[in-house]
Amino acid sequence: MANPSGFRRHFVAVAAMLGWAGLSIQMxxxxxxxxxxxxxxxxxxxxxxxxxxxxxxxxxxxVLTCEWTSRESAVRRWFLQPWVSSAIAVSIAxxxxxxxxxxxxLWHPEGWQWLADELLHxxxxxxxxxxxxxxxxxxxxxxxxxxxxVIYPLLYFAYALLRGHLLAVYPYPxxxxxxxxxxxxxxxxxxxxxxxxxxxxxxxxxDRWRARK
Numbered sequence: 001m002a003n004p005s006g007f008r009r010h011f012v013a014v015a016a017m018l019g020w021a022g023l024s025i026q027m028x029x030x031x032x033x034x035x036x037x038x039x040x041x042x043x044x045x046x047x048x049x050x051x052x053x054x055x056x057x058x059x060x061x062x063v064l065t066c067e068w069t070s071r072e073s074a075v076r077r078w079f080l081q082p083w084v085s086s087a088i089a090v091s092i093a094x095x096x097x098x099x100x101x102x103x104x105x106l107w108h109p110e111g112w113q114w115l116a117d118e119l120l121h122x123x124x125x126x127x128x129x130x131x132x133x134x135x136x137x138x139x140x141x142x143x144x145x146x147x148x149x150v151i152y153p154l155l156y157f158a159y160a161l162l163r164g165h166l167l168a169v170y171p172y173p174x175x176x177x178x179x180x181x182x183x184x185x186x187x188x189x190x191x192x193x194x195x196x197x198x199x200x201x202x203x204x205x206x207d208r209w210r211a212r213k
Contacts, residue, residue: 008134008135009068011131012064012067012068012131012135013068015064015124015127015128015131016061016064016065016067016068018119018123018124018127019057019060019061019064019119019124019127019128020061020065021119022057022115022116022119022120022123022124023054023057023058023061023120025112025115025116025119026048026054026116026120027045027048028112029112029113029116030044030047030048031044031045034047047169050159050160050163050171051171051172052091052095052153052156052160052171052172053095053099053120053121054120055156056088056091056092056094056095057092057095057120057124059088059091059092060088060092060124060125060128061124062079063079063080063084063085063088063128063131064128064131066079066080067080067131067135082136082137082138082140082141082207083140083141083145083148085132085136086132086136086141086145086149086203086204086207087145087148087149087152088128089128089129089132089136089203090149090196090199090200090203091149091152091153091196092124092125092128092129093125093129093199093203094153094192094195094196094199095120095121095125096121096122096125096126097195097199098192098195099117099121100121100122102174103172103173104121106173132203133206133210138207138208138210138211139207139208139210139211140207141203141204141207141208142204143201143204145200145204146197146200146201146204149196149200150193150196150197150200153192153193153196154193157175157189160172160175161175161177161185164176164177164178165177174188174189174192175188175189
């Protein structure tokens with residue numbers, strides 16, 4: 001019979017490596033594009049971290065890496081807290097749903113860009129949600145955690161608007177103030193935030209159900 005702890009370690013190791021691979025491919029593609037255009041690589045790094053997808057996948061890869069490694073640290077303890085891992089699970093679920101429902105039809109990437117997209121928007125969300133379901137301790141989440149979790153998307157939205165105002169470049173078409181105007185952008189953001197809260201409620205419900213089981 002297979003060793004459950006051994007399978008867990010291998011699963012987390014593979015998932016962590018895939019997470020960092022997806023992020024590395026995406027970063028390379030951005031840097032290569034800016035290099036060929038003679039644009040600033042520092043600007044490319046800022047562009048890379050301007051996406052909610054990249055930020056959320058970085059958090060996912062960090063949690064998986066903390067789970068994979070056994071060296072104790074304050075960072076590891078913080079990321080492996082159930083409420084923190086659960087918040088990241090909600091965020092990466094939103095990434096996948098928003099991309100597949102709102103953005104996938106807008107372009108058709110090929111080659112390495114296709115691979116990066118699939119890793120960051122489909123594969124990693126599924127792997128991390130599987131990790132959350134199977135290995136994150138259950139029974140500690142409370143409804144008030146949602147008030148803490150929504151700080152992340154709210155801060156990101158404020159940053160996206162500020163960056164867009166200063167640079168006239170928006171990371172996603174549904175927050176493009178220049179094309180849509182502020183009223184529509186706030187409506188779009190409100191819809192996404194409502195989706196975030198619904199998924200958060202589902203995660204808390206599943207957490208309580210698993211704890212009872």
